[in-house]
Amino acid sequence: xxxxxxxxxxxxxxxxxxxxxxxxxxxxxxxxxxxxxxxxxxxxxxxxxxxxxxxxxxxxxxxxxxxxxxxxxxxxxxxxxxxxxxxxxxxxxxxxxxxxxxxxxxxxxxxxxxxxxxxxxxxxxxx
Numbered sequence: 548x549x550x551x552x553x554x555x556x557x558x559x560x561x562x563x564x565x566x567x568x569x570x571x572x573x574x575x576x577x578x579x580x581x582x583x584x585x586x587x588x589x590x591x592x593x594x595x596x597x598x599x600x601x602x603x604x605x606x607x608x609x610x611x612x613x614x615x616x617x618x619x620x621x622x623x624x625x626x627x628x629x630x631x632x633x634x635x636x637x638x639x640x641x642x643x644x645x646x647x648x649x650x651x652x653x654x655x656x657x658x659x660x661x662x663x664x665x666x667x668x669x670x671x672x673x674x
Contacts, residue, residue: 618666622662622663622666622667625662625663626663626664628656628659629656629659629660629663630656632652632655632656632659633652633653633656633657635649635652636648636649636650636651636652636653636655636656637649637653639652640653
């Protein structure tokens with residue numbers, strides 16, 4: 548919290564100095580220039596609207612990049628899972644230990660295969 552208040556105060560320092568120099572005014576016989584010749588940009592509704600638009604567009608680009616990253620990670624995880632899953636399903640089905648569970652594992656791995664290989668082919672999210 549201290550950091551945010553320090554940054555806020557440092558941002559307001561040039562404005563405060565310019566107001567201070569404008570209110571005091573230089574002396575008639577003084578050879579030193581007025582403190583702070585900084586002029587802040589005028590805050591207009593157009594400037595504020597552009598500022599908010601820039602923030603929202605940056606947030607939207609960040610969210611899109613995060614969604615793409617999450618989808619690629621999910622597809623890679625699914626791709627790594629469906630191979631061992633079908634092997635376990637075949638083992639359970641072929642040995643007769645759990646035939647129904649083996650069939651469900653095989654069916655599930657086929658569905659994961661279609662999802663993992665079909666989504667990049669559709670062009671929704673690439674690898």
